[in-house]
Structure formats: structure tokens, C-alpha cells
Amino acid sequence: MKFHPLSRVWIYQSDRVFTDAEVKELEQLLADFTAGWQAHQQQLKAGFEIKYNRFIVLIVDEREAGASGCSIDKSVHLMKEIQEKYQVNLFDRFNIAYKEQEEVKTVNRDAFEALIAAGKINQNTIVFNNLVQNYQEYQDKWEGKFINSWHQRVFSLPQSI
Known part of the structure; x- marks a missing residue:
């Protein structure tokens, strides 16, 4: 999917490298999430990337529908689930x-x-x-x-x- 230059991004950095098997699982999980990600009953034009088996990047082109507080909360909730399932820290800014x-x-x-x-x-x-x-x-x-x-x-x- 091609994204507009002003599309919003959120980057979550893992404190360890994900295995290739974990990346495959994450790709499916994130594909399902972004395909159904909505804000105020409007589908978001969203995608993701996993870089270096360590960074999860969520992308939303807000020209059609903007990410709302509730939709952003859903993505944070997903990241917390990933954090727990894979025993990683995605929120340590230090x-x-x-x-x-x-x-x-x-x-x-x-x-x-x-x-x-x-x-x-x-x-x-x-x-x-x-x-x-x-x-x-x-x-x-x-x-x-x-x-x-x-x-x-x-x-x-x-x-x-």
C-alpha cells in the first residue's frame, strides 16, 4: 500500500529482536488489525511495517478518515497485547x-x-x-x-x- 507523505505514523520499538516465526505471526495479526481498524465507524486507510524484526510501524492516511482517540487507544491496546504475548517491552522510551x-x-x-x-x-x-x-x-x-x-x-x- 502506498501512503501519502503526511500520513501519521506510530513506531513501537521492541527491546529484543523478534524471531522470524514471531514476525510471521505479527504480520498476520497486524494485517488483520489494520484491515478492520476504524474510527467512528469509518474504515481507516491503514498499514504497517516491521523493520529489522524489531520495530513495529503503524501508518494511517488521514485524508479519508482521521484516527480518533478511541481508534488510537485500540492500537495501543493491541501493542500491549503483543508486548504481553511475546514478552517484550514496546513502550520504554529510554x-x-x-x-x-x-x-x-x-x-x-x-x-x-x-x-x-x-x-x-x-x-x-x-x-x-x-x-x-x-x-x-x-x-x-x-x-x-x-x-x-x-x-x-x-x-x-x-x-x-
Whole structure:
């Protein structure tokens, strides 16, 4: 499904990688959910993506019908069910994702700061901005260099000598 650049996105990051078998189950679960996702008895033009077997992305093109509070609550409820079923944490905003070579890793805030101090995270490290608001931002700014992300405003890199 093709989405308008201003379609809303919600990104849920797992604290562990889903297995391939879990991803197959999740794809079916999310396909069923988005096919029936409604707001005020109107079908939402919705879809999903699972990236790196770790990120669940929900997408809604609100040009036809907007996601309401109740419909968003339904998606949060689904994420809580997934969290419980698969024993993952999808709501920890202090769980930070970054790439080491091509592998996506997650650590808590303290561990991320320790990696920065040890020089293992630098301005070119790829990090993930799960706060993007729309599909265009998701395409352009979700995955990018530390130096171009919100991370550089929150975490200080050591000064080079």
C-alpha cells in the first residue's frame, strides 16, 4: 500500500529482536488489525511495517478518515497485547536503538551514555528517531546519523583533541 507523505505514523520499538516465526505471526495479526481498524465507524486507510524484526510501524492516511482517540487507544491496546504475548517491552522510551555495522542494537540510556564515553557511539553512528510524526519524516529522518538526530541535543559526544 502506498501512503501519502503526511500520513501519521506510530513506531513501537521492541527491546529484543523478534524471531522470524514471531514476525510471521505479527504480520498476520497486524494485517488483520489494520484491515478492520476504524474510527467512528469509518474504515481507516491503514498499514504497517516491521523493520529489522524489531520495530513495529503503524501508518494511517488521514485524508479519508482521521484516527480518533478511541481508534488510537485500540492500537495501543493491541501493542500491549503483543508486548504481553511475546514478552517484550514496546513502550520504554529510554531504550535507545542504534546500528553497529548492520546490526540494530538497543540499550538503556545509561548504557548508551557509556558507549558514547567509550567512543563506540560517534557522530556517524546510525540511530533511530521513533518520534517522527508522518510518513515522509519516517522515510527521511527515522534512521540517520547521530549528528543529525535529536540524540545529539540530549547526549554529549566527547570533544575531539
